[in-house]
């Protein structure tokens with residue numbers, strides 16, 4: 001029998017009422033209205049959330065989605081428990097432990113006690129993962145997977161990852177080896193993170209403070225750029241290879257580079273579930289974690305240093 005949850009009308013949530021620097025405009029509202037459900041949505045009691053660079057861009061107003069309005073709650077990633085389902089929800093039920101990211105997060109995001117999320121964005125949480133670990137994954141693992149797929153990485157090919165220690169990069173390395181069967185993976189980071197890259201499966205860890213990767217004699221079938229170094233990437237790819245970048249740049253991309261933008265789809269999470277359950281692919285969470293819900297501003301300020309290793313998780317919410 002499905003569990004019954006008492007759902008309050010008000011909740012704690014981080015809210016911004018104007019655009020600006022996170023520390024100036026984001027505040028904890030103790031009494032925000034719990035979001036109303038659309039027919040295809042479920043209401044999730046958020047137990048953990050995670051931050052992404054796009055959250056900062058949204059608060060600052062650098063990125064505005066159609067239909068967006070203020071005040072708004074930031075946050076894309078979440079893990080939690082379904083406490084209510086909309087009329088057209090077919091697969092999820094009250095009590096399910098889920099994770100995913102809110103692709104159309106226009107107004108109400110995941111830095112709140114409750115979030116109304118499209119059923120199609122959510123998958124059942126792998127049992128092996130704790131809620132904080134699960135919340136760290138959805139946006140970055142789908143970005144890593146989708147970019148590698150679009151770039152045509154396949155068994156026996158080689159890959160260079162620019163930015164191997166970030167939220168996306170740590171997953172790209174693991175998926176390339178474990179899921180796509182890359183023969184050789186190289187990745188860049190600063191000196192202190194080289195061992196991490198190797199522990200994730202990188203065959204070659206390149207210290208970008210000492211070596212220019214584009215000057216190496218070795219060239220790669222695929223280059224995955226997570227830092228915005230596309231001209232340099234073009235010098236590191238083999239003839240006939242491909243370059244995927246996820247960093248928006250106001251310039252024409254040199255061929256064969258293309259921009260990839262992630263979309264939220266439970267089927268990718270379902271496809272990757274066996275790798276998460278077996279531990280072949282693992283969440284990578286910065287040692288400063290987790291940040292409790294009261295310390296969201298501190299977590300954002302660390303995110304903005306662009307030095308975090310893997311993900312920043314907000315837990316417990």
Ligand code: NDP
Nearest residue numbers: 053143163165166167168189190246260261262306307308
């Ligand atoms: P993170 O904040 O997690 O990245 C931080 C990491 O970047 C640090 O570990 C740092 O390592 C590394 N880094 C910074 N500069 C360099 C450099 N020059 N060379 C190598 N490593 C570097 O970011 P994410 O991984 O979450 O996101 C990466 C980018 O991708 C962001 O710009 C984000 O907005 C974008 N993105 C785009 C998506 C899309 O769909 N298009 C989806 C997701 C993200 P070190 O300290 O060693 O330098």
